[in-house]
Amino acid sequence: MASRSEISGWIVILITISAIVLFASFVAIEQGSHERAALKRVCIDNLPQIDGAKQQWASERKKVLGDKTTTADILPYLGRTVSTLPVCPARGIYELGVVGENPKCSVPGHALPKSGE
Ligand SMILES: [Zn+2]
Numbered sequence: 001m002a003s004r005s006e007i008s009g010w011i012v013i014l015i016t017i018s019a020i021v022l023f024a025s026f027v028a029i030e031q032g033s034h035e036r037a038a039l040k041r042v043c044i045d046n047l048p049q050i051d052g053a054k055q056q057w058a059s060e061r062k063k064v065l066g067d068k069t070t071t072a073d074i075l076p077y078l079g080r081t082v083s084t085l086p087v088c089p090a091r092g093i094y095e096l097g098v099v100g101e102n103p104k105c106s107v108p109g110h111a112l113p114k115s116g117e
Contacts (some may be wrong), residue, residue, distance in 0.1 A: 044112060088110060
């Protein structure tokens, strides 16, 4: 039979192991949320470019609020030799929306702050 000190030795080891596991998972969760925040920032930085191209297209083509915008419409206004829209690093899909509406990403939380905020 195990002596009292052997048992308490095992308890200390078990507590130490669970503390390490707990700490490691906390670090992993923290890292994950930092990465998500970084991806979100890159994504949100893309939105004003898309919005700017959209507004320029709308004003040059005399579009009115509510007119539908397509990728092909705004690509020439993105100011680079691009053949595609900027992409969300978190694999979200950009929805251009209609004229007068902010473009948005399909990933929740990847959005321009509403005007006035
Ligand atoms: Zn996004």
